[in-house]
Amino acid sequence: MAAGPDVVTEALADIHRRLGALDEGEPAAYIPELARARREGFGLALVSMDGHRYQAGDAAEPFTLQSVSKPFVYALALAELGLDEVGRWVGAEPSGEAFNAISLEQGTGRPSNAMINAGAIATTALVPGATPAERFERILAGLSAFAGRRLDVDAAVHASEAATGDRNRALAYLMRGAGSLACDPLAATDLYFRQCAVRATAADLAVMAATLGNGGVNPVTGERVVGERVAVQVLSVMATCGMYDASGEWLLRVGLPAKSGVSGGLIAVSPARFGAACWSPPLDRSGNPVRGTAALRELSERFGLHLMLSPAPAAPTVVAWPSAGTARRRGAFAVVAVQGALDFTAAERVLFELERGTAGPVLLDLGRVTRLDTVARVMITATLVRLAAGGRRVAVAGEVLPAPPDAPWERLGPDGDGPDRAGAEGAGPDRAWAEGAGPDRAGADGADADSAGPDTAR
Ligand code: GLN
Numbered sequence: 001m002a003a004g005p006d007v008v009t010e011a012l013a014d015i016h017r018r019l020g021a022l023d024e025g026e027p028a029a030y031i032p033e034l035a036r037a038r039r040e041g042f043g044l045a046l047v048s049m050d051g052h053r054y055q056a057g058d059a060a061e062p063f064t065l066q067s068v069s070k071p072f073v074y075a076l077a078l079a080e081l082g083l084d085e086v087g088r089w090v091g092a093e094p095s096g097e098a099f100n101a102i103s104l105e106q107g108t109g110r111p112s113n114a115m116i117n118a119g120a121i122a123t124t125a126l127v128p129g130a131t132p133a134e135r136f137e138r139i140l141a142g143l144s145a146f147a148g149r150r151l152d153v154d155a156a157v158h159a160s161e162a163a164t165g166d167r168n169r170a171l172a173y174l175m176r177g178a179g180s181l182a183c184d185p186l187a188a189t190d191l192y193f194r195q196c197a198v199r200a201t202a203a204d205l206a207v208m209a210a211t212l213g214n215g216g217v218n219p220v221t222g223e224r225v226v227g228e229r230v231a232v233q234v235l236s237v238m239a240t241c242g243m244y245d246a247s248g249e250w251l252l253r254v255g256l257p258a259k260s261g262v263s264g265g266l267i268a269v270s271p272a273r274f275g276a277a278c279w280s281p282p283l284d285r286s287g288n289p290v291r292g293t294a295a296l297r298e299l300s301e302r303f304g305l306h307l308m309l310s311p312a313p314a315a316p317t318v319v320a321w322p323s324a325g326t327a328r329r330r331g332a333f334a335v336v337a338v339q340g341a342l343d344f345t346a347a348e349r350v351l352f353e354l355e356r357g358t359a360g361p362v363l364l365d366l367g368r369v370t371r372l373d374t375v376a377r378v379m380i381t382a383t384l385v386r387l388a389a390g391g392r393r394v395a396v397a398g399e400v401l402p403a404p405p406d407a408p409w410e411r412l413g414p415d416g417d418g419p420d421r422a423g424a425e426g427a428g429p430d431r432a433w434a435e436g437a438g439p440d441r442a443g444a445d446g447a448d449a450d451s452a453g454p455d456t457a458r
Helices: 007-019 032-036 066-089 117-124 132-147 155-164 166-178 185-196 202-213 228-241 244-253 290-303 344-356 374-389
Strands: 043-048 053-057 198-200 258-260 265-270 274-279 318-320 333-342 362-372 394-397 410-412
Touching (some): 007 053, 007 290, 032 155, 066 117, 066 258, 117 166, 117 185, 132 185, 132 198, 132 202, 155 185, 166 185, 185 198, 202 228, 202 265, 202 274, 228 244, 228 258, 258 290, 265 290, 274 290, 318 344, 333 344, 344 374, 374 394
Parallel strands (some): 333 362
Antiparallel strands (some): 043 274, 258 265, 265 274
């Protein structure tokens, strides 16, 4: 056992400790019930794509989602109706204005985006259901699936907003008058007030954020909540519109899709890496939480999460490549061995190697490929077809790329059972890659047999 908390928990605790002293801003008071919030309440949480959970401070204290509900209900509407239909009712342009602005497009009356009140009300109005109760249940079930547990409504906050929410009703009536609201204004706003009053903790919010970052699959429960395309669409709008009129500055400094709410909640998503959340009620003049903004900015800097940073270099894609002099051969074939998850970038490396790195018969060994996305499959298949059409003899090993009956390539079994490797004792299919195949291994066919048993396979 190691002493003390792990590195991530310690980082959160450190940020929490230091920013606890930042006592600026005021909790929202225009919804009377929110003014009762504990101004010193402060929680932080982080969830990885593997569902690993970290937190600091009051991460288990419930508060109402308010505007943090907006991206998730937008996701549900997109999942039901698709971007074209949703886009008829709500735009995707930053408004550059406050969250409660009357920000409707000239001519159409369409609100600028789904992250401000007008756009969120228009979005909520799109959620299908035969009755108001059924529609709200759909929203609550959706939000709960994002969180990975059944959420509930804070009835006092709902009543408080319903009693004072005339500006939002006015927005709804304006939109209805302009033809840009899909249902009755009072029905739409009541549904919207309920969705804003759904209660969750910072720990829940981090799971919800992580679900968006994980392509719509909740990394804790494993449930697919929305499709990958929808998750990407929601993150895009969060990146440009999630922090109201501070969205540009936020993208510049923090560089993460995010969404704040007047109860002090704030989520930020580092796609394919983390979902993060903060809760602290005092707000700045844009209506964004003061501590949350500072905390997520620090997290992003500390962990290098800015969206525009190039991704961490992945493990090399091509691990045995003739052009580099690592002329591993298998029978008549020069071997191009590939590992890991293949996307566009990785597939480009592979095809470059196949096209320019080899002459004569070539074996593409995909035995260590963990994932072949559609783009990579198309690129590699087209390359093999091209080479075969040009008269090259091509072969493929590995299960990820099955050969259709008319495929112009030969299939070979897993590496290690080829005739030229007989005598490489004790070796499983993985051994050639277990230590990498550097230049020092050139020509030493079978010399890598010492390196690996099945346990080195990952
Ligand atoms: N329910 C709140 C409102 O409509 C949500 C606003 C917010 O969180 N920014 O005023």
